Amino acid sequence: MLKLHYAPNSRAERVLWLLEELELPYELNSMPFHPEALKSDEHRKRHPLGRIPVLEDGDVSIYESGAIIDYVLEKHKNGGLKPSVDSPEYPYYLQWFHFCEGMIAQPMNTIVVHTILLPPERRDETVLGQAQRLASKSLTAIETALDGKEYLVGDFSGVEFMTGHCCTKLSDLGCVTDEMPNLKAYVERIKARPAFQKAISTT
Numbered sequence: 220m221l222k223l224h225y226a227p228n229s230r231a232e233r234v235l236w237l238l239e240e241l242e243l244p245y246e247l248n249s250m251p252f253h254p255e256a257l258k259s260d261e262h263r264k265r266h267p268l269g270r271i272p273v274l275e276d277g278d279v280s281i282y283e284s285g286a287i288i289d290y291v292l293e294k295h296k297n298g299g300l301k302p303s304v305d306s307p308e309y310p311y312y313l314q315w316f317h318f319c320e321g322m323i324a325q326p327m328n329t330i331v332v333h334t335i336l337l338p339p340e341r342r343d344e345t346v347l348g349q350a351q352r353l354a355s356k357s358l359t360a361i362e363t364a365l366d367g368k369e370y371l372v373g374d375f376s377g378v379e380f381m382t383g384h385c386c387t388k389l390s391d392l393g394c395v396t397d398e399m400p401n402l403k404a405y406v407e408r409i410k411a412r413p414a415f416q417k418a419i420s421t422t
């Protein structure tokens with residue numbers, strides 16, 4: 220049985236959404252998003268930095284959301300929800316899959332820190348502005364890529380659990396503007412999926 224170590228409103232939603240979308244049986248260890256749980260000795264044995272998500276599958280215990288998603292698709296979906304290596308779409312699948320942690324996650328974290336987590340007197344407008352500009356450039360690239368398309372690479376694919384999930388979070392943070400109609404529709408399309416709704420409402 221798969222076991223997901225999870226906290227609400229975090230990257231662990233990506234994996235929960237995937238498991239729900241694939242209708243795989245799983246056990247959920249939902250932890251509070253708090254150092255007491257995440258930095259405990261017990262959880263540091265699963266993840267040396269005390270982070271989530273972590274997925275256990277028998278003797279396997281793996282972290283990094285992208286690695287987990289790729290692992291589950293290969294191991295439990297026989298490579299489904301991703302183009303085959305020979306497909307012309309494959310390089311773009313890899314590109315958009317990695318765009319999430321490579322380009323969007325860092326400015327998104329900074330925006331969360333400087334608009335929500337830090338008390339107002341410690342927020343830095345310069346740092347926030349830089350992050351917002353980088354996020355906006357990345358979102359504009361996605362907006363262009365979505366022209367005439369419902370999903371980033373062919374039909375609904377593994378990319379959505381990564382870059383698609385980031386887009387929903389940046390939309391919630393007010394970074395998806397009226398100048399990004401393709402992206403707005405994409406976010407709505409993702410948010411309408413029952414498996415996504417189940418994942419984001421799980422506490």
Ligand SMILES: N[C@@H](CCC(=O)N[C@@H](CS)C(=O)NCC(=O)O)C(=O)O
Nearest residue numbers: 229230269270271272283284285320
């Ligand atoms: N690149 C990692 C990032 C993992 C990560 O930073 N997770 C956050 C939640 S979104 C976390 O556990 N933060 C707790 C902390 O920083 O103490 C991944 O994609 O899994």
